[in-house]
Amino acid sequence: MNLLEVQEVSKRFGGLQALNRVSLHLREGEILGLIGPNGAGKTTLFNVINGVYRPEEGRVIFCGRDITGRPPYEIARQGIARAHQIVRPLNELTVLENVMVGACFGRENRPLREARQIALAVLEQVGLADKRDVEAAKLNVAEKKRLELARALAARPRLLLLDEVLAGLNPTEVAAMVGVIRAIRESGITILMIEHLMHAIMNVSDRIVVLDYGEVIAEGTPQEIAHHPRVIEAYLGDPRLSQSLLEANGGAG
Numbered sequence: 001m002n003l004l005e006v007q008e009v010s011k012r013f014g015g016l017q018a019l020n021r022v023s024l025h026l027r028e029g030e031i032l033g034l035i036g037p038n039g040a041g042k043t044t045l046f047n048v049i050n051g052v053y054r055p056e057e058g059r060v061i062f063c064g065r066d067i068t069g070r071p072p073y074e075i076a077r078q079g080i081a082r083a084h085q086i087v088r089p090l091n092e093l094t095v096l097e098n099v100m101v102g103a104c105f106g107r108e109n110r111p112l113r114e115a116r117q118i119a120l121a122v123l124e125q126v127g128l129a130d131k132r133d134v135e136a137a138k139l140n141v142a143e144k145k146r147l148e149l150a151r152a153l154a155a156r157p158r159l160l161l162l163d164e165v166l167a168g169l170n171p172t173e174v175a176a177m178v179g180v181i182r183a184i185r186e187s188g189i190t191i192l193m194i195e196h197l198m199h200a201i202m203n204v205s206d207r208i209v210v211l212d213y214g215e216v217i218a219e220g221t222p223q224e225i226a227h228h229p230r231v232i233e234a235y236l237g238d239p240r241l242s243q244s245l246l247e248a249n250g251g252a253g
């Protein structure tokens, strides 16, 4: 059974069609990469999936249930967590306390003692255990990204939405984070991730869906996507992206 099905979803902002009959699905246990040029509609799709926006048309089905237009807290309770592109930890709290908040407001309401146990395990999982007593404000960018991931994981999701968790990291940090993402999948969590870093997304995804101007223009394995004429065409308008696609293309063989 598909864990998530997005069926013909459309979302408009005034006269702008941000999503136009977008469909995609995620099988349990897979990593699906969502790519596309700036403004393609990737973040809007995340916002529809986790209930920030209600689409004008279409449906979102999670675990066989229609969750279209349900409020974000209810969708979180059902097992979808999201790591945001812009990381905003509770700065005066420690790393551990931040993650405990995630555990308390996750899939089930948890008592503090249990939330602490979960938070400790999750910090171990993302490689941040040694920083647990540090104030969140004192973390560097890479550590804040890990904290954001830990906060989302503490909700014990079945589906994790990752919005550019590799952005702003240096190559060593990217490689380490890719390792963490793989390990999360191994632990049984399904992942949908938006990423501009072409090498990394090609490397870590089982399948990739490409959005352009709010429409799905391609879907396939990283290999297929890297050679797809419509994808290359879509990316040619953006020199930075087309360069990274060409590099990934070479890397993908």
Ligand SMILES: Nc1ncnc2c1ncn2[C@@H]1O[C@H](COP(=O)(O)OP(=O)(O)OP(=O)(O)O)[C@@H](O)[C@H]1O
Binding pocket: 013, 016, 018, 036, 037, 038, 039, 040, 041, 042, 043, 044, 045
């Ligand atoms: N709240 C909003 N109000 C009006 N327009 C919006 C809103 N959110 C997004 N848009 C517009 O919808 C389109 C899709 O934006 P979205 O942020 O989903 O793209 P994206 O693929 O995530 O882009 P990026 O890669 O730059 O993050 C863009 O043209 C954007 O300007």
